[in-house]
Amino acid sequence: MNALLTSAVAGLTAGGTYALLGVCAVFTYRLVAVVNFTGAAIGAAGTFVLIALYEAGFPIWPSVLAGIAAGTLTGVAVGYIMTRSFGEASASTKAAVTVALLVGLIAIGLRLTGGQHPHNMPELFPGSAFRLAGVEVTIASVLTIGLAVLFTILSDLFLNRTKVGLNLRALADRPMAAELLGVRVQLLSLLVWGMTGAFTTFALMIIAPQRSPNFMTLSLLVVPALAAALVGVFRSFWWTLAGGIALGVVEGLASSIDSVSQYRSAIPFLVVLSVLLWSQREARWDEAR
């Protein structure tokens, strides 16, 4: 029993990261109408700037800041492509473009970072925060979940209490009508891409030491992130947050059960499949009637 609890708690760090990446995906979708497959790859780009600087002997915290800046700029660059060239495209076209950009980013990232070559990723927040039912809860777990909760609260406050947030909600509803009213559509879109790039990068910096820190592995964290976003139906920040944390905990539990541990990487796909089937149930009933 204690082993299960330990595994579940161990999954909290991953869960917090999935939640934060998922909330960022919902933020991007709600405000610039893009299902963004590049989210984690953008974070991976920033994380590898940190790794490169750290391996070159630079002090850790300036390297973290440089990494976050790089992640922000990568986000803005991807956003620039999306808003300039695909601003009026359909949601499915935009999603397909981000898949293509993901492949491109992974190819470039692997090339620049030496493929599967192992890297020395520093642990930013080592150690235990507290004990829960006899199980150590790491600072990284608390931080990723805290960051996800913070981003969720800030997103709600930002969108509902500020003029920029109001303009972003208008932009998400009718981009052209917003632009005709003088709303600086491109600037706001790039702000969204930059903000999510920064948060994603920081989340990946925390989780990277626990994963195999290569560009591909980190970039593919977009799969559990989008699974979490699907739990929130790409609308609810709080359901996405809960979905991400639950996904991490379930993965953690699965890793402690021998018969299923080798399939735990399939769990996000099962969640995606389940949510999609569940969302189609009404259509099926309608057809049956």
Add this chain to the structure above:
Amino acid sequence: MSRLVVSNLSINRAELPVVTSVDLIAESGAISVVLGANGAGKTTLLEGLSGIIPVAGGTIAIDGRELQNARPGTRSREGLAHVEQGRTVFRQLTTDENLRVSLHPGADMAEAYALFPELLQRRAVKASLLSGGEQQMLVIARALLTRPKVLLIDEMSAGLAPVIVTRLMTAVRKLADDGLAVLLVEQFAALALSIGNRAYVMSRGRVVYDGDCAKLRQSPDELHRLYLGGTEVPAEAN
């Protein structure tokens, strides 16, 4: 005084000419009415003026400043407001929030509610839940808060009850009387001509009539002929 001057404007859609060599002006304190049958190019003309679609040639100037290559947002900040066809409210925002999005420096929300007091009691209601007439009032009021010099309005009467259309027309006339230059595209010719000053009739992408609204209102046969896109008549000299 001519606020909006359009010269030799051409606009294509899918590389086919839809608006060809159009000249028109909109003056402060006046309503210029653009009439024409479906497919005449009226909506395309307005979309080209506000920058929704690019123009193929010609110039668009507000107070002498050329804007034909500017983005829609820039044109808005230069004083061009466009009330699109189809009542493009921000559906998930309340009436008040819709107005706040467009609130430019120097504008006051009270101006919008003074123009349409009907919206005051609906200020906390989501725009998607407003009636068609209220939505049309909201998009006109929203455009007003951008502090425009020129207001383009596309088919504001579509799908609305006559009593609401009359209410809207009265409000637009008041805006012009307060000094705004209005370019009004409308299907209901009689009503538009009754509040307008200058009329343009378009047929197959060209202006085939340019003259006084009152004069055209008194010549229903000529209007009918122009609407049907029959013999093209030379534009009236000013």
